[in-house]
Amino acid sequence: MDDRMVKAGLLAGAILTMVTMADPARATEGGGSAYPHGAEGWMTGMLPPEGTYLLNYSTYNNADRLNDGDGDRVPLDFEAEAFANTFRFVHVTDKKILGGTYAFQVLVPMVDLRVDMGGRRDHRAGLGDIVVDPFILGWHIDKLHIAAGLDIILPTGRYDRNALANIGRNYLTFEPAVALTYHDPEGPELSAKLMYDMSTRNKATDYQSGDEFHVDFAAGWNFPKWSLGAAGYYNQQTTDDRQGGVVVGDGNRGTAFAIGPTVKVQAGKVPIMLTWQHEVVARNRSQGDKLWIKAIFSLGGHP
Structure with missing residues (x-):
């Protein structure tokens, strides 16, 4: 077996798990980043x-290639297609801590994943990995808004070490996050969410996925009833993957950069956001496109 096929085997780990909100991502053994x-x-x-x-x-994800550490296609027939709907419940209290408003949240994903790879097919659907954040603080300083919290991603989704398509990762991930938005209701908007992921060991495989830094971003212009701009993400694995305490291959450090158009419309009291993202750069992971539809509903507050 030549080096390229060995690499293909390592990269197959990029699809072995469907995480959180349908992200068949990079070459951590658990199969993609904990965060979508x-x-x-x-x-x-x-x-x-x-x-x-x-x-x-609601998201649709399609990836039709696996890339090596140089961003080149691995010689392996491959396609992953995922649909997901995630319900994110946020409760904002009237409590103040350090001058910020206290809130908490839970995210419940339902995912449907199909993988075709090397002549083999697999399909899984059901509950994914639930996310909880018991401590969120938010500040508002004129047009600048800041929120910070700690997401904990729980291994609630189905996992089978021998499956090609999994909808759970079988390990915990801790993700501190800081989000910032400059928002002018009839002018520019700049938003970014910065995160750092630290995962525990997968006990079924004795595999430890490396830490990751990543950021979601958007920039655009707000009009009275709609907004137009560009949105995307950057992801960089910062530590090596290890199995049994030994570095796997070259460390399997994944990198990704994606960007695409985004629009926000106000449907009565409900903001609706539509975003398409194309992965321009992908190393040590799968590469593809994503379509997002996001809507915000008030269940007992002020939208």
């Missing part, structure tokens, strides 16, 4: 007023 890159964009740093909210994320 590109999920956030418009208003990501703006904690809403006191109340309870449902943020509904």
